Amino acid sequence: MENVIGVLAANLLSPMVLFFVLGLAAALARSDLNIPEPFAKALSLYLMLAIGFKGGAEVARAGLDAELLMLIAAGIAFSFAIPVLAFALLRLTSPLPKVDAAAVAAHYGSISIVTFIAANEFLRSQAILFDGYLVAVAAAMEAPAILTGIWLARRHDAGSDRGARNNGSLFQEILLNGSIVVLVGAFFIGWITGEEGLLTMAPFIVDPFKGVLALFLLDMGLIAGRGLRGSRGALGLQTILFGMYMPLISATIALAAAAAMGLEAGNAALLVTLAASASYIAVPAAMRIALPEARPAIYATMSLGVTFPFNLAIGIPLYTAAAEMVT
């Protein structure tokens, strides 16, 4: 337990978390600091490309095993199922209308790749081993939750049927979402080119990686802070609390599954982190098309303003400690 607290404190004082806090503080103080949008998008692309490529190269080195298939299946199941639970909890505990609850629920079933990356770095700093192919699990968990979210909204709200005719193209758009394409594409390129490819790319995607991540987290802090400031009032206490206990619930479920599957600590910690994380890139974009009546001020702020910092600061070390105990 003491150890957990020490690790937690160390995590809070890592450059990653501190840059996030700097951004948050600057935004709350109404500083005009901002990362130009095209550059922020480039940073995000870089992170996807790098994490995908390194994952693939890792697979080329260490090989695949049956565990991956099991993990992907578990991940997809979580992504489909968690939104149902999240929706039920939101309807019970918060005053959110159905369409907002469905949209929020979809976010918690999907994943945040930056949270996943932060967990990778955390494990590395703790010298805990994990497999590169986990990045494939992350990719597989992005989309299913969106389907559940839309289904939840439709089941409860006849009005939203009007958008149904567009769904064919919507599902294609979700699967061909830019960040998924880069993540998966870079994964395969890393796999194909292996060690040699990694050697070529390393000075670009390995060495400066943590620095780029810190800069990106500065931007995330700014955005989270502006979201929190802008949505003052829109977000009630119950919904804010949901943004902190929901990841713990998802984490507990994933932890149980990880123990049942007999995963090693590192892989378990990453699977748990994925389950506990909430999307703020792919799902909001899909929700604007599929459920335009749902309010972005609610779901974007909960996912980015509440759950992301919670996971970054407290969640990741906690999930790791739990995974080490259980496995």
Place this chain on the structure above:
Amino acid sequence: MENVIGVLAANLLSPMVLFFVLGLAAALARSDLNIPEPFAKALSLYLMLAIGFKGGAEVARAGLDAELLMLIAAGIAFSFAIPVLAFALLRLTSPLPKVDAAAVAAHYGSISIVTFIAANEFLRSQAILFDGYLVAVAAAMEAPAILTGIWLARRHDAGSDRGARNNGSLFQEILLNGSIVVLVGAFFIGWITGEEGLLTMAPFIVDPFKGVLALFLLDMGLIAGRGLRGSRGALGLQTILFGMYMPLISATIALAAAAAMGLEAGNAALLVTLAASASYIAVPAAMRIALPEARPAIYATMSLGVTFPFNLAIGIPLYTAAAEMVT
């Protein structure tokens, strides 16, 4: 021959080519993946700056010799002459009207600096030596073809004379084109500051270079794919074929010249690559001003959608193998 095929296969599985293919596939599948334009422009600037600087530093180290002057003269001659040949072939074999044929021809006389960079990396991967000053030959070949292209269009089309009054400023704009200025300027700075300058700049322009190139090629793939999709119908089979045999013809001519000049294999391979490559930055911009009636959907797609991938995947290893045989 077997060796050539092995090298060709290795090239096809390099991160560079694979990232290009990823971009191409994403675009053809209508993914919304894109590299923000300001960032893509920055990547392009970076590549120019890095290749120019490294070339100059190489000259500072190894010195200049008379061969450079000979190569520049040959390059300028190719740039002036190749469009005449290309124009004649297009008029014979394709249904393109004169003004389009002239615009396309100009592209094939000029060069693609990214193709040149890819050839540099390929030679390095094959441990074939070449001189840094070749980058000066690349710079010298950019512009002359534009003059020939305009001349070809004017000779055949009285209508385009109306734009003549603007030509003074047009030629100035071509020579002071941003990418040429950076390439040439960085070349001289590399030359002046030499080894010491390179040491200062290396962690920025040498180490991450290949990674940046891979990212840039991802964007090129996206653009090429979107161009191909958008111009379906506009491009006939004859013009597509032209985009593949024209580089081979230019390459053959340059190869003969290289043999006659007694170049070493590396320099010969680069001269041949330059002759075989087609512009997609400087020439399209000049054509929009000088020959606005020519259709960008034709020339941009041929150069970037057909000839660039052809050279990247097949041309470069082929030209290198040929250069090694002939020299």
Place this chain on the structure above:
Amino acid sequence: MENVIGVLAANLLSPMVLFFVLGLAAALARSDLNIPEPFAKALSLYLMLAIGFKGGAEVARAGLDAELLMLIAAGIAFSFAIPVLAFALLRLTSPLPKVDAAAVAAHYGSISIVTFIAANEFLRSQAILFDGYLVAVAAAMEAPAILTGIWLARRHDAGSDRGARNNGSLFQEILLNGSIVVLVGAFFIGWITGEEGLLTMAPFIVDPFKGVLALFLLDMGLIAGRGLRGSRGALGLQTILFGMYMPLISATIALAAAAAMGLEAGNAALLVTLAASASYIAVPAAMRIALPEARPAIYATMSLGVTFPFNLAIGIPLYTAAAEMVT
């Protein structure tokens, strides 16, 4: 003396200065070369973040001493006082109206962080030691001059009182200016995370730093050149001369103070450079709000087009030589 000339010449042939000159020449020749604005902003952010972080990490390593407080006090005093002197000189020697003179004066009291960074690199190239906490002095000197500038304008021009009601928010905006927030924030993060944090960030903020600086100076050259071209006529000979002798006056004052405080050569050179440098980011933005009648074509061009290159090429080696003699 000979030594000074040698060092001066070496500085003029450094990649940094040469890239600035390349940009200047390209702009004066009306090349269309440009660094996309979002990318230039990102470069600037990177430089702030890196210099702040490295300064903080340096403090974590070497510790703080009382000298820092003394230096900050001196810096703030310079920032408040220099504009008064600058204003008096401008009114005596130039035909600038009062409001323009006040705005220009504010720029010379504040500082240029890129000049400071260039001085850091110059000292490093000369193997002269200095303290990392000087970056805190730079941050402290940014804002006070703005207050003096506004006060000078108000004292002489009743008309500008109309804007007074906005001042509360103006001062907040100045202090929460994005670049100051990143500089100071990164400084504290560097301090908190210390050696270990620096190790994490080094491949991003240390290794490629000089290359990024060179690219940024290319952009500064372009902007300075375009400013000079655009303001032809607006800037008289007296104001141009002011842009070169004013830094020398400020430098002399700071040099005397440095000698009085008994600083080491490196710290003295940096304090002198800060005093001699003129702002071109924070102060112009503040002036547009506080003194909209003052003409940006005047103050931006003097600071960026005259004083910045003067300091970069001649000032920094000169101040360093002087600091070495005096301390």
Place this chain on the structure above:
Amino acid sequence: MELHPKKRIEIIIERVVARRLTDVLDRTGVLGYTVFPAQGGRGQDGVWDRNGLVSAAGHMVAIVCIIDASRLDETLGQIYEVVERQIGIVAVSDVEVIRSEHF
């Protein structure tokens, strides 16, 4: 210079929805349109700023489309079907153009 009266439609809409709208315009007889990026704004759903969005969601664009008055009603009808459930505004004004072949 002879001027021809036309209608200018300006649609402010979310970027994620823009492709659906332009797909519709492509299918109707509209001969051209231009998309402009917005930087920020405010509406009933609150304030947004381009530099403060991690997702494409929320980012608005303006689509400007100049058409002949004879096509206005049909075009607006088709635009309305897309924007009906979305955030966004549609404004029409009178303009005169110097070449009429584009509209």
Place this chain on the structure above:
Amino acid sequence: MELHPKKRIEIIIERVVARRLTDVLDRTGVLGYTVFPAQGGRGQDGVWDRNGLVSAAGHMVAIVCIIDASRLDETLGQIYEVVERQIGIVAVSDVEVIRSEHF
């Protein structure tokens, strides 16, 4: 399609001043506005280009605000107080909108 007549106000102003203006719009009854980035331009104070500005100073934006004609006079008065001493122009035109709840 029923169209409702409204007023479109277009304000071209420096980005550094834009927040002051939108703060004023926020306080008045204006229901929404959109900010568009400009790339460059020329006026009495000379030429500017976005890629040639090291500071935010000088960079212009266009703020577009569609309102009901009944609010025009009051809104223009408040806009004028902000732009009075600044560089910038304010232009008003007639538009028709398809949904009237936003204005």
Place this chain on the structure above:
Amino acid sequence: MELHPKKRIEIIIERVVARRLTDVLDRTGVLGYTVFPAQGGRGQDGVWDRNGLVSAAGHMVAIVCIIDASRLDETLGQIYEVVERQIGIVAVSDVEVIRSEHF
């Protein structure tokens, strides 16, 4: 608030040609203009998107220029000489401005 009637000219044209056009506007009596970047669009020559262009060619901008009606005809004539052979459209509309010294 007193309003003065003016003309608003909006020219959508390729970025590579824009400098030629603004050079012409600089030589005529036009007192100012503002350039806005476009993000994408479609016309007779097909679809384009800013993020899909490796060259400046194809990228469009909108040039907005508010002038006095008395200058309209001469200015349009000069604009036409530049845009005649180029891709692009020119649209004129009526606006009212609150300060008349800029036009």
